[in-house]
Amino acid sequence: MQDGVLTHAQLVAGGVARAELARMQRRKELRRVHPRIYVDHTGPLNWHQRAWAAVLYADPAYLYGPSAESPRTEQLARPGFVPDPIHVAIDQTRRIKAQPGIVIHRLTNLESHAFGGTPPRLKLEDNALAMAHEARSEIDAVACLAQVVGRSYVTPASLQTALGRFPSLRRRAWIATIIDDLESGSHSVLEHGYLTKVERAHGLPPAERQVPRTTPSGNQFRDVEYAAYGLVVELDGALGHDAWRDQARDADRALDDLAASGTVTARLRWHQVFGTPCRTAHAVARILTSRGWPGDPRPCSGDCPIATDP
Known part of the structure; x- marks a missing residue:
């Protein structure tokens, strides 16, 4: 179920003693990926194995942001494809040491945003809103909502419910109005x-x-x-x-x-x-x-590209 990725605790629970663990690593039956995280081969990890390794290292943790959706098969098969770091969410109260290839995000009341899955990940609606919270601009925030609108089980009502789990969301009132627009069909x-x-x-x-x-x-x-x-x-x-x-x-x-x-x-x-x-x-x-307007547009700011001269 974990694509060949195991934790130290799982190995111990399965009866693997310290000496046996060392022997398995020498025989290249296991390889250390992160502290106390192993994989059962020595070759490159595929995307799902990297995702499992990240989630198990940060456990309890959930795939977050761009990592909450697995790359498409055609992306993985593309020559020269370099997978992005794995993004995971942990509870706001925790602190863990960063590891190469893992980006850590912290959410308040993490379990309320969590969905199952293999590997476990955030709910689609909650993931979109969490990404909108981190978005640098309004258009980026809208793009985060566009990622999930129309997906299975994602409706304006489910987005409204998810919004209730984010009382401190940036641009919250503005995003709430967008969701209202989606529900009413207005713009x-x-x-x-x-x-x-x-x-x-x-x-x-x-x-x-x-x-x-x-x-x-x-x-x-x-x-x-x-x-x-x-x-x-x-x-x-x-x-x-x-x-x-x-x-x-x-x-x-x-x-x-x-x-x-x-x-x-x-x-x-x-x-x-x-x-x-x-x-x-x-x-x-x-x-x-x-069509006959005699005026000229004016720059909205010092770096606006509109010039007043024709």
Whole structure:
């Protein structure tokens, strides 16, 4: 069950005396991986053996972060693939000595976040929120949620429940609103982000929001509309692991095409609003200018790439 990885305590419980343990190591029947952790061969460890060795060394511990999901078979078979360090979570109150190839994280009330598995790991929802807690930026925090949304048994309700186990989560109120949006189907966090990070921060003209329109297919609401210049901005708040990075890349390309052609509808995603708001503002400004806006976008800060001169 442990892919040939054993602890010293397990060997002793199985009747292996100190002299026999030393003899097995001399015969290369066992090899020491970490203090009091052994593997039953002398060759390189595969990913699962490294994961077991890390969890057993730090026991009680659970696979955490990027290590909570095993690498795909095609990744492991890729020539030159170098596996990342194994990340494990231990209880906040414990201190253990670091070992090569193991990254230690500490969580409060660890057992409440734990899931079974072989090796044991954090629950998907709890793992995503723990990673969001450590995320350096808002877009990175959203990406952590995208890793699990739509997976088996992961729902907005289960994310809400997991959030209750993280009373001190960074950006907690903001993340709670994102989860609310997922449940209701609205995009309020994305809409507010566009207003503050793209439109206002870069001096774009004020737009109308949630504008009702009657179409042949029924009533619709447009997220953002610059009616005087014939531009509609639709905000797509969908999250999902498989398409997350591809969506960001494709949306960037589509926005550049819109800016060049002056097409009247732009569809933006999380990446454009929270990841690259300055780039997005510049593209939207180009569309508005092509449709008669006489203004210029302004830099939002000293290092904003937007230039005021054409």
